[in-house]
Amino acid sequence: MIRVALGLLCILMTAWPTTARADALDTLIRDVMAAEAVPGAAVAIVRKGQAPDLRSYGVRDLAAAAPVDARTRFGIASLTKAFTAVVAAQAVDRGLLGWDDKVSKILPDFAVADACVTAEVTLRDLLAHRTGTVRGDLLWFNHPGVRDHALIAAMRGLPQQDGFRSGFSYSNLMYTAAGTMVSSATGRSWQASVREDVLRPLGMADTLVGAAALAGQANVAGMHAFDGNSVRSFTLDHPYDNTQPAGGLYASARDMARWLAFWIAEGQAPDGTRLVSPEAFSEIITTQTVIRERGPLESFQYDAKADHGYAFGWFTGSYRGHRVLTHLGGGDGVAAMIAWMPDAGVGVAVMMNREGSLGRLAIRNAVLDSALGVKDEDRDRFAGLLASWQAHQQKTADDARKTHAPRPLSAAQLKAWPGDYHSAAFGTIAIRRQGGELTARLGDGAPIRLRPWGAERLQLLLENPAFSWPEPALIQFREVEGVAGLVFSASGQSGEYKRAAS
The missing domain is CATH 3.40.710.10 (DD-peptidase/beta-lactamase superfamily)
Known part of the structure; x- marks a missing residue:
């Protein structure tokens, strides 16, 4: 358990006299590190x-x-992302790109699910996070071997979650598209730029x-x-x-x-x-x-x-x-x-x-x-924010240990759940049986062990423990649009997959 000396942290976060600023900042940094391990x-x-x-x-x-x-x-x-903005600006300065150039003009393989958005989206829209598409991290997460133009082409299934240019819709995929635009316009890789x-x-x-x-x-x-x-x-x-x-x-x-x-x-x-x-x-x-x-x-x-x-x-x-x-x-x-x-x-x-x-x-x-x-600025609110977040992490972990203790899968589950599941936006998840366990292969990634999490869900045992706590990466088997399917959720994002015909 991570323990926090909140009273000490709060005292250290008040502003300090000029002559003591360096030492006080040094102490603050060390105590923040100790508070969060x-x-x-x-x-x-x-x-x-x-x-x-x-x-x-x-x-x-x-x-x-x-x-x-x-x-x-x-x-x-x-x-x-700011580095990508700078190399894009350099391409604009050289007349190779314009902030309002259509993405499809530079990247003919670019498309999202909405044809109108595909036709109108610009470099400015990509860099300003205002395309309105779903964040879509599951797409690149599920396909670690797909990159550059192949990843751009894979975006064509991404649906809208908000109106085009109507608000803020953060997207790592759209910044990847911006970097690929720079590459296409300059004739060399984003990395080289x-x-x-x-x-x-x-x-x-x-x-x-x-x-x-x-x-x-x-x-x-x-x-x-x-x-x-x-x-x-x-x-x-x-x-x-x-x-x-x-x-x-x-x-x-x-x-x-x-x-x-x-x-x-x-x-x-x-x-x-x-x-x-x-x-x-x-x-x-x-x-x-x-x-x-x-x-x-x-x-x-x-x-x-x-x-x-x-x-x-x-x-x-x-x-x-x-x-x-x-x-x-x-x-x-x-x-x-x-x-x-x-x-x-x-x-x-x-x-x-x-x-x-x-x-x-x-x-x-x-x-x-x-x-x-x-x-003399009071920082109680940060100490409270930190305490609240750590308490949430710990409670979620403790509750999970009590309510989702490891147990064997039933014979019916081992028989019913294996298969290939497809999403137009995020690709394929292949569920396979290995002895008394199941594995999930996300796109072109390596197989990942699964363990039961409640009656109808499985937790993905990913290498990064952050995908286990406080909100684990999960697969839930249920109907999707009237057919057998699953929902994959990770880091606050989710995608629906339909089972492919065998």
């Missing part, structure tokens, strides 16, 4: 005109215990593109997640690496400081060279989609009465009356956060090797408050 973290703080403040804590991996340093690479997940046109001129030599680039690298943070009892280390036999423009970069604190400096300098490299034009830079950071939903995380990140939204690769909003651009990244055992304030000339990036951390928000706010000179 984060094995290792790295923080980069950039203030305009000053040398970067780089901090590192803990170990890269519980299994090896090597220390984190300023050059340890962490997966930054969705923080990658990022390496040559962003990482190299900014001196981001530590940053790696794609999971395959990690091979042979020693200074890399491992993956950790809560398994229902404690935080543990894990590895993936088959990394989910087919949506790289949405989340495929691995970066160090040193490099993230250089990335923040680029934004604070309004698109300029350290030598003064512009990587994007002033017009394109302005377009990237302009709010494109207003977000009307506001939950506890949004309330902690933005002012209560101010609008927030999404630009290109950045969430936008107001914090303490100042414009802030920010993004969270997470998944596969990591948690990251980046934020910067244009008028204050300050930015912060936090990377942790523990999935689902809320502490990165506490660190963000502490750094921004320090830069703004805010004092």
